[in-house]
Amino acid sequence: EVQLVESGGGLVQPGGSLRLSCVASGFTVSSNYMSWVRQAPGKGLEWVSLIYSGGSTYYADSVKGRFTISRDSSKNTLYLQMNSLRTEDTAVYYCGGTSSLDYWGQGTLVTVSS
Amino acid sequence: EIVLTQSPDFQSVTPKEKVTITCRASQSIGNSLHWYQQKPDQSPKLLIKYASQSFSGVPSRFSGSGSGTDFTLTINSLETEDAATYYCHQSGSLPETFGQGTKVEIK
Numbered sequence: 001e002v003q004l005v006e007s008g009g010g011l012v013q014p015g016g017s018l019r020l021s022c023v024a025s026g027f028t029v030s031s032n033y034m035s036w037v038r039q040a041p042g043k044g045l046e047w048v049s050l051i052y053s054g055g056s057t058y059y060a061d062s063v064k065g066r067f068t069i070s071r072d073s074s075k076n077t078l079y080l081q082m083n084s085l086r087t088e089d090t091a092v093y094y095c096g097g098t099s100s101l102d103y104w105g106q107g108t109l110v111t112v113s114s
Numbered sequence: 115e116i117v118l119t120q121s122p123d124f125q126s127v128t129p130k131e132k133v134t135i136t137c138r139a140s141q142s143i144g145n146s147l148h149w150y151q152q153k154p155d156q157s158p159k160l161l162i163k164y165a166s167q168s169f170s171g172v173p174s175r176f177s178g179s180g181s182g183t184d185f186t187l188t189i190n191s192l193e194t195e196d197a198a199t200y201y202c203h204q205s206g207s208l209p210e211t212f213g214q215g216t217k218v219e220i221k
Contacts, residue, residue, distance in 0.1 A: 100148045
C-alpha cells in the first residue's frame, strides 16, 4: 500500500522559512514524478511545484525564486523548502505522486501570519 | 498558462440521478486530464486519469471522456457518499493547473 506522509507545517511570520517533508512508503520517490499542491482555506487546489524522475524541477510563478523542491533517495523523502513566506502562502500543502497524482498525502498546514 | 474552466460550479442532485461535470481547457492538452474527488477535511482522491482511465478501486459509476479541450466526468446513479467537490487537473503543459471545482450536493 502506498502512503505519503507530510510534516513540517506550522505558524511562521511573513518573511520566514519552513521546510516541508513528505515521506513515502510502498512507493519510490526518486523513480517517480512528484508534486506539491496547495489549498488555501476555503479555496480550490493550486499546483505549486514538481520534480521529474530525472531531476528536472518546475515551479508556479507565484513561488518561483522562493520555493525549492528536492528529494533524498536514501530517505525516500520529498521536500519543499519555502523561503520569504508571504501571507498568501497560507494553505494546506499536499505532496502527490505520479503525473496524474495517483497518490496524495494527508496534507500539512502552513500559516503565515504576524 | 492553460486555464481549466469547470461547469457547473455547483449542482444539487437527488440520489440515483446522473451527474455530468465538464472541464474545458483554454488550449489542447491531448488526454492529459485527470479528475479528483475531495470531501470536507480530506485529501483529494484520484477518480479518473488521462481523461478516461479509471483508477484502481474507484466505483464503476464514475467515468470520464474527452480529449483536446473538452472533457466530461460522469457519475451514473449518484449515491449519498458522492457528495463532494470535484476537480479537474491538466498535466499536459507547464505550469500544471486545476479547474476551480464543482461542488455536488445531495438533495
